[in-house]
Amino acid sequence: SQQGEEDPQALSIQEGENATMNCSYKTSINNLQWYRQNSGRGLVHLILIRSNEREKHSGRLRVTLDTSKKSSSLLITASRAADTASYFCATPLQGGSEKLVFGKGTKLTVNP
Amino acid sequence: SQTIHQWPATLVQPVGSPLSLECTVEGTSNPNLYWYRQAAGRGLQLLFYSVGIGQISSEVPQNLSASRPQDRQFILSSKKLLLSDSGFYLCAWTNWAWVGRSDEAFFGQGTRLTVV
Numbered sequence: 001s002q003q004g005e006e007d008p009q010a011l012s013i014q015e016g017e018n019a020t021m022n023c024s025y026k027t028s029i030n031n032l033q034w035y036r037q038n039s040g041r042g043l044v045h046l047i048l049i050r051s052n053e054r055e056k057h058s059g060r061l062r063v064t065l066d067t068s069k070k071s072s073s074l075l076i077t078a079s080r081a082a083d084t085a086s087y088f089c090a091t092p093l094q095g096g097s098e099k100l101v102f103g104k105g106t107k108l109t110v111n112p
Numbered sequence: 113s114q115t116i117h118q119w120p121a122t123l124v125q126p127v128g129s130p131l132s133l134e135c136t137v138e139g140t141s142n143p144n145l146y147w148y149r150q151a152a153g154r155g156l157q158l159l160f161y162s163v164g165i166g167q168i169s170s171e172v173p174q175n176l177s178a179s180r181p182q183d184r185q186f187i188l189s190s191k192k193l194l195l196s197d198s199g200f201y202l203c204a205w206t207n208w209a210w211v212g213r214s215d216e217a218f219f220g221q222g223t224r225l226t227v228v
Contacts, residue, residue: 099171
């Protein structure tokens with residue numbers, strides 16, 4: 001079953017604009033992770049935010065987490081054509097489970 | 113450094129034929145290992161995960177099976193492929209030593225399986 005659900009499913013923007021993607025989840029979490037997938041390739045880890053954190057930055061990435069709303073957002077600032085990819089959120093299920101479940105992803109297209 | 117190998121990269125198999133996809137991890141010990149399937153333009157569906165040799169948890173009942181004959185080897189198999197088994201298969205590993213400690217997952221480059 002899906003734990004995280006990304007929104008929107010697809011996003012098309014111009015280079016230089018900011019891109020915001022959202023993720024909602026259902027159960028309590030220890031942390032939430034964002035991954036990127038280029039077409040036809042494996043996923044690459046971008047950033048992890050723990051349940052006691054509200055915001056985290058990494059380069060042009062900014063992630064927020066609202067545990068009361070069970071939601072997270074990923075902001076990519078000053079987007080580039082090379083940011084074109086699908087972005088997924090993932091949560092390890094709480095309770096010591098080793099299960100890592102992913103949402104359906106947001107397909108981001110950055111037009112030059 | 114840790115690396116993950118997954119092969120083959122692409123595979124075309126007829127309906128009813130067997131399947132064996134292999135994934136191996138280097139540079140770590142006692143990893144958690146995962147098989148995911150991704151339909152075209154869709155999210156990742158967790159198929160199997162393993163926390164140790166011979167320990168396999170199945171998430172989706174289907175005609176696929178997984179085995180872990182060695183600590184860093186994870187195999188996805190089928191005795192008879194169905195058309196619906198087509199998809200992009202991804203192997204991944206994590207190394208979570210303690211409850212509540214979660215690190216990133218590392219993915220292989222995937223296998224594109226087309227059942228014809």
